[in-house]
Amino acid sequence: MTDAEKNFSSRSSITGLAYYLSENKLIDRQEAIKAVSQATEQSVSFTDYLVKNQLIDASSLIQLLSTYYSLPCCDITAFDLDLVPKDFLSLPFVKKRAALPIFNKNGYLFLAVSDPTSTDLRDISFLTGLKVKLLLANRTDIDRLLDNFLSTLIISEFDDTAEAKKMARSAKEEEIESYDVDSAPVINYVNKIIINAIEKSASDIHFERFAKEYRIRYRIHGILYSVASPPIEIANFLLTRIKIMSNLDITEHRIPQDGRFKMNVSKYKSIDFRVSVCPTLYGEKIVLRLLDPAQIFHSIDELGMPNEERLQLMDALSHTQGFILVTGPTGSGKTVTLYSSLNHLNTEDVNIMTVEDPIEIPLHGINQVHVNPNIGLTFSGVLRSFLRQDPDIIMVGEIRDLETAQISVQASQTGHLVLSTLHTNSGTETIARLLYMGVEPYNIASSLILVVAQRLIRKLCNRCKKEENIPADILLQEGFPESEIPQLKLYGPGSCDHCVGGYVGRTGIFEVLPITDDMRYLIIRKANALELAEQAKKEHVRSLREMGLEKVKKGITSLAELNRTFK
Numbered sequence: 001m002t003d004a005e006k007n008f009s010s011r012s013s014i015t016g017l018a019y020y021l022s023e024n025k026l027i028d029r030q031e032a033i034k035a036v037s038q039a040t041e042q043s044v045s046f047t048d049y050l051v052k053n054q055l056i057d058a059s060s061l062i063q064l065l066s067t068y069y070s071l072p073c074c075d076i077t078a079f080d081l082d083l084v085p086k087d088f089l090s091l092p093f094v095k096k097r098a099a100l101p102i103f104n105k106n107g108y109l110f111l112a113v114s115d116p117t118s119t120d121l122r123d124i125s126f127l128t129g130l131k132v133k134l135l136l137a138n139r140t141d142i143d144r145l146l147d148n149f150l151s152t153l154i155i156s157e158f159d160d161t162a163e164a165k166k167m168a169r170s171a172k173e174e175e176i177e178s179y180d181v182d183s184a185p186v187i188n189y190v191n192k193i194i195i196n197a198i199e200k201s202a203s204d205i206h207f208e209r210f211a212k213e214y215r216i217r218y219r220i221h222g223i224l225y226s227v228a229s230p231p232i233e234i235a236n237f238l239l240t241r242i243k244i245m246s247n248l249d250i251t252e253h254r255i256p257q258d259g260r261f262k263m264n265v266s267k268y269k270s271i272d273f274r275v276s277v278c279p280t281l282y283g284e285k286i287v288l289r290l291l292d293p294a295q296i297f298h299s300i301d302e303l304g305m306p307n308e309e310r311l312q313l314m315d316a317l318s319h320t321q322g323f324i325l326v327t328g329p330t331g332s333g334k335t336v337t338l339y340s341s342l343n344h345l346n347t348e349d350v351n352i353m354t355v356e357d358p359i360e361i362p363l364h365g366i367n368q369v370h371v372n373p374n375i376g377l378t379f380s381g382v383l384r385s386f387l388r389q390d391p392d393i394i395m396v397g398e399i400r401d402l403e404t405a406q407i408s409v410q411a412s413q414t415g416h417l418v419l420s421t422l423h424t425n426s427g428t429e430t431i432a433r434l435l436y437m438g439v440e441p442y443n444i445a446s447s448l449i450l451v452v453a454q455r456l457i458r459k460l461c462n463r464c465k466k467e468e469n470i471p472a473d474i475l476l477q478e479g480f481p482e483s484e485i486p487q488l489k490l491y492g493p494g495s496c497d498h499c500v501g502g503y504v505g506r507t508g509i510f511e512v513l514p515i516t517d518d519m520r521y522l523i524i525r526k527a528n529a530l531e532l533a534e535q536a537k538k539e540h541v542r543s544l545r546e547m548g549l550e551k552v553k554k555g556i557t558s559l560a561e562l563n564r565t566f567k
Helices: 003-012 017-022 029-044 045-052 058-069 121-128 141-159 162-173 184-199 230-245 307-317 334-345 377-385 403-413 427-437 442-449 470-478 517-524 529-538 544-553 559-565
Strands: 100-105 108-113 129-134 202-209 216-221 223-228 255-263 270-280 282-291 322-327 352-356 368-372 393-398 417-422 448-460 466-468 489-491 503-514
Touching: 003 470, 017 045, 017 058, 029 045, 029 223, 029 322, 045 058, 045 141, 045 368, 100 470, 121 129, 121 377, 184 202, 184 223, 184 230, 184 282, 202 230, 216 230, 223 403, 223 442, 230 270, 255 417, 270 529, 307 334, 307 448, 307 503, 322 334, 322 403, 334 352, 334 393, 334 417, 334 448, 352 377, 352 517, 377 403, 377 559, 393 403, 403 417, 403 427, 403 442, 417 427, 427 517, 427 529, 442 448, 442 517, 448 544, 448 559, 470 503, 503 544, 517 529
Parallel strands: 108 129, 322 417, 322 448, 352 368, 352 393, 393 417
Antiparallel strands: 100 108, 202 216, 202 282, 216 223, 255 270, 270 282, 448 503, 466 489
């Protein structure tokens, strides 16, 4: 290859500023080619890559850029910063740290930039309605001033309260990782909302945007409580911050997105968060589901089952094959019951596999699969694969269709213990639902061992609960035996600093339905839910309502809470 060809080849590999720097011997040509490639892969500007990797001094680079682009240099630290047009600090190019407005004069907006190629003058003119003039400045100075300005802006939007000032001070004192689209006060605010939710044992955090209001709510013990109403102007800051934490697309606002992240709240404890973002009329709503392993993992003894029902569940779990169903509405604690059961069964001599949507908590020693219908990874498809993986115990997150139900039943008939959930209101309704779905009666009768129907109810705070006087006729209507009413001592919620609305924590109420021979006979002849319920009553299966009344009589919960649960 001739010298001319080599020169042409080298020049064709790099162009513009990179070629200018290499031609003037300010950077080696091969380093320039590599820098262009690496900057593109890392999605950073060429100039930022050079400075960050110390390939060229920042001050020298500014002088070179001035010569190359014929733009003036400026020391922005020498400007009167009180004159900075703060009205423009909320523009997108500022959040991306592409430019800092210096002053606005005679229809011109002067911007300090470290890389002229990172700004589109036409877009800026359109957004501001002004003509634009660029000045070259050191990137470090721009970043430092932007941190100060944006912190001031966000704090003013949160209202100039003592708490806001405290957030600003802590943001300066602590070394917190900062994203381009975030400022330290926003990071602190989101973290504070999350930490506060953890401290209050919230299960979900709702960020909701309306026409003239922004609302943040916690779901605590199944009830939503409003906890904050920040200015609507900061909605996009909070949205973007949470999307970044969850590795979601911050530019996508038209379709729902799901993600997750983990937060270390202490040296020994971390909380997983499942994130759902959904577009609504006035903007995107965010829901964070808190997944605390300490709350998910209970022993079966801690679920709140009476001794008789607990022993029935333990007996069912001791089977080497069969079908166990846990049923109830969303938020009734089915996942806790299933995970507690799996935790009880999880030993080295068994192969446990689960298919879930989504995986709530990673379980050590258990093989878990997250379904993804978009790529054909469905419950039924994963179950078929499981049967070739030599499983002993299979957990199916939810029976959603006939195919999944049939495969689960077949697996339970061929040497596997299968656990799953179904959305029904009682044990007998669960059997009726399987029949209605189209599962053959003899398959249900031969495989089903036990059905657990459950609800979660709030527990009264023992520090402040107070005795209630309820008329005898009301108690009789509520289902209390007439003989017990004179001796009943019932309690209602009080109020103190140790509870939320008079309640602390939740406990389960359970209807445990063993599948007896008489029940199997009814299943085979396709009995309806009423006939199945009558048989359960004959077998002294206590209903959910009866189990709830026992909790009320023991002062664990209130009659009002029980009625709320069964509305």
